[in-house]
Amino acid sequence: MDYWSKLEAEYRERTPTSESIHDETSDHIPAGVASTSRRFDPYPFYIDHSDGVHLEDVDGNRYLDYDMNNGAGLCGHTHPDIADALHDQIDKGTLYTMPHELLAEAAEELKKRWNALQKVRFTNSGTEATMHAIRMARAYSGRDKVLKIEGAYHGAHDYVLVSGTPPVSKAGHPKRPRKVKDGHGVPDAVLDTVEVAPFNDLEATEEILWEHRDEIGALLVEPVMLNKSVTPPQENYLEGLRKLCDEYGVVLIFDEVKTGVKVAPGGAAELYGVEPDMVTMAKSIGGETSVGAFGGTHEIMDQISDDYAWHYGTYNGNPFVLRALVTALRDVLTEDAYDHVNRLGNRLKAGYEDVMADAGIKGQVTHVNSQGIIQFTDANITDYREFVANVDDDFHTLFWFGMVNQGIIPHPYGARQQWTISVQHTEEHIDETIEAFRNIAPRLAEAQNS
Ligand SMILES: Cc1ncc(COP(=O)(O)O)c(C=O)c1O
The missing domain is CATH 3.90.1150.10 (Aspartate Aminotransferase, domain 1)
Known part of the structure; x- marks a missing residue:
């Protein structure tokens, strides 16, 4: 056999x-x-x-x-500290859509870990986090296109379902990857809003940024590619992206949904010492509850306060998940x-x-x-x-x-x-x-x- x-x-x-x-x-x-x-x-x-x-x-x-x-x-499964906190929270209420004190407590815990976070908002998943971060970056830059990395996964919304796992036969030249939709149902129009670059290749990235210099407003990158086993950034790659984004007026978004609080307390930004303009988070920040977050500079995030760019959601920042988040980040991790x-x-x-x-x-x-x-x-x-x-x-x-x-x-x-x-x-x-x-x-x- x-x-x-x-x-x-x-x-x-x-x-x-x-x-x-x-x-x-x-x-x-x-x-x-x-x-x-x-x-x-x-x-x-x-x-x-x-x-x-x-x-x-x-x-x-x-x-x-x-x-x-x-x-x-x-934190492992049902960590006892988190379980205790959640039992207590059940007695106090699991969902109030009116604001509450845990919002600031939870935001502070995240801000302690990422210097880039001047303000944050909460979501219910990593998918929502990247979706909202992209909207903020587009609003801020005034440009619609996002540059993403070939092979990277950033959640299940249409704007990022491009070239996540493209068949190589359809993907074109490695330095200038062709855009390939991840499955049917993603509108063709989405391809007009995305460009794709190879990971760990600053030269190719710069060429694409130059070619689309008035169109690309955000660069979305998972700083260690954790959706292609473990593919770390090569020396100077993340620093190089930072420099290119400054040069081309592009919002640099680190998708730290997987790396966040795991590769270091403050994610890949801390581990590699590079400051993005925005960070997206989910997964382990929530101590096994479904919470995500996105955040960045005052200027970018205050577009929400000014009602210039929208962020809404019934379950956002509910007390159940934020109680778990605060306990995980403050007491367990x-x-x-x-x-x-x-x-x-x-x-x-x-x-x-x-x-x-x-x-x-x-x-x-x-x-x-x-x-x-x-x-x-x-x-x-x-x-x-x-x-x-x-x-x-x-x-x-x-x-x-x-x-x-x-x-x-x-x-x-x-x-x-x-x-x-x-x-x-x-x-x-x-x-x-x-x-x-x-x-x-x-x-x-x-x-x-x-
Ligand atoms: C890097 C990255 N971003 C975003 C997401 C989407 O997160 P969620 O599954 O919570 O929607 C994932 C999920 O695996 C991810 O790995």
Whole structure:
């Protein structure tokens, strides 16, 4: 039996209840999941409950979890401090659309972490955060076009669903990527509002900025590309973008939905020492509740106070999510917590690399503090095209199911993702993970070399 067939048979044997729930749910919900990124073959497993760093599925299998809600779980699952705060908040009310004191408290917590934030507004997701930030930047610059990076994902609204994962056959020259819509239903007209540049390429970026100098008003970048495994910025890249945006009068937006509070307390802006004009945030800022935010300079954000540019939303900044946010940022994600997750990140990287070396598996770990992944290639991946050329999704699937069948979710499904180490993981959890990897390493080596 080939390795995939063996893994699939084991998986099906462990998860029969998930399979029948998936069949039933698919009658009501497209693909049986609430976000398409959660779908995979043969079917996903369905969760019964989570606690600490574990998920338990409907068949009673327990998993040590590094998916951590697609990166929204730096605090771990249902952190006790956050749970206490939320129980208290339920007694006080979960939704009042009238303003309340948590607004300023939550904004202050974010402002302590990002110098670029002079004012912020809250949203319910990262998608809304990038959508509103783009509107503010357009209003401020008076220009409609946004320059985005090929291969980058910034949420599910039309303005950013361009060249997220374009087929290379349609994507044109790597230095001047052609704009490709991500799926049908995105209007053709959206292509007139976007330009696309390669990541880590200042020269190409400048050419595009020059060519569209009176049109591009915002540059939207995920400073470490965490939707293409872990692709860090090369030296001077972010500084270079800062300089170019100043030169061309373009609003620089760091999309820190994934990097924010995870690669450093103040996100990539702090880690790399570069100040954007605007920041978008979500995921781990919310301590497992659905909250996003966007913010920037007074001049940009006061367009909202002046009713010049609009930002509305019934659920924005509700007390339930802001209570979780304040507790997460003030009480849970302390300096010690960052030392802890960063130390564990190094331990996991070293452990995975040792096993690969011992077993003769070609690969490397790329990681930035709490975020990392094994790339089963020797290539140094610096942008989308290199990612596509060098990352073998099928092989990665063997690794993923090999780990899952042993009760470890190494990261969200797919080679484009990465693990999140939470404050509730321990050294023992890391060692358990490495042991599990050691168990499957010989079969992986065999599969890679066959
Ligand atoms: C960089 C980035 N921006 C925006 C989003 C959208 O966030 P949400 O899923 O909360 O809408 C994501 C989601 O994965 C993301 O990774």
